[in-house]
């Protein structure tokens with residue numbers, strides 16, 4: 539199964555996600571990607587700030603799968619908005635490939651590293667010091683997107699897109715865009731279904747990719763999920779991922795477990811009624827929420843230095859933030 543991007547390129551509907559969690563050895567990522575490629579995954583989602591592109595690259599080379607059969611996504615770090623071309627070259631070198639299928643702006647906020655060289659390189663804004671630029675400061679979203687567009691001409695990327703963009707930040711980007719993003723990757727699962735963003739992206743020819751697509755397995759025991767899973771003889775995560783694929787989005791679940799890797803690439807066909815039940819799970823009291831924590835009320839109404847208003851995220855019933 540694959541989705542056709544707005545440039546004609548096909549992106550497999552399911553990919554393996556390579557964010558392994560803080561402090562997890564990159565060798566785990568190598569083992570996961572190697573097994574994933576062995577059992578048939580052809581879409582890999584990584585990012586420069588996951589710190590494991592070299593290990594993904596090693597697994598790819600050892601797999602023997604021809605490069606042209608793979609769909610590789612990686613992401614521009616927040617600290618690299620002012621050096622897009624150089625950052626891409628670094629990712630290419632680490633992955634050991636000469637082009638990326640999909641290169642995403644990881645977050646709309648740009649971060650500049652500490653003020654002196656002794657502060658070290660800027661890695662990831664919530665892990666290391668750096669100043670988050672406000673939306674009007676350069677490089678703005680528009681500045682960074684123009685540099686992303688130039689990459690297409692160089693042949694080093696086949697498609698460009700964004701991640702963690704809302705209708706608001708996409709609208710800002712589209713104002714001056716020569717190229718419409720092929721993909722927007724956001725947190726998405728039945729508790730945060732992103733119905734409105736999905737409609738917006740469809741109207742603009744942008745495919746949505748779901749990150750945390752099994753909701754980190756935090757609501758697979760929901761009675762509706764269990765009932766549908768039992769009716770089909772599958773697991774809760776398979777129901778949740780099938781919902782994601784069936785609504786025309788791509789899913790990039792992460793699992794280091796070999797059995798679950800197979801499970802996550804085996805989908806079922808859900809009836810219209812079952813799709814509707816899953817579409818509405820977030821309407822149950824207390825269920826509409828983000829699981830990743832980027833939209834948590836603990837963050838005091840901002841995420842990586844921008845307010846929810848600047849990010850285009852809105853308050854939903856119960857005081858929980860959603861896109």
Ligand SMILES: NC(=O)c1ccc[n+]([C@@H]2O[C@H](COP(=O)([O-])OP(=O)(O)OC[C@H]3O[C@@H](n4cnc5c(N)ncnc54)[C@H](OP(=O)(O)O)[C@@H]3O)[C@@H](O)[C@H]2O)c1
Nearest residue numbers: 555556557701749750751752753754755775791792793794
């Ligand atoms: N663009 C962004 O800002 C962004 C942010 C977050 C994530 N992502 C991408 O999205 C990918 C996936 O997101 P995620 O890791 O946050 O969430 P996820 O894929 O929804 O969930 C991963 C968690 O669920 C467990 N799991 C996976 N499949 C399972 C199954 N079939 N049964 C039971 N448990 C299962 C995994 O544990 P085990 O490993 O033990 O199976 C892991 O703890 C990441 O790896 C990354 O590539 C992107």
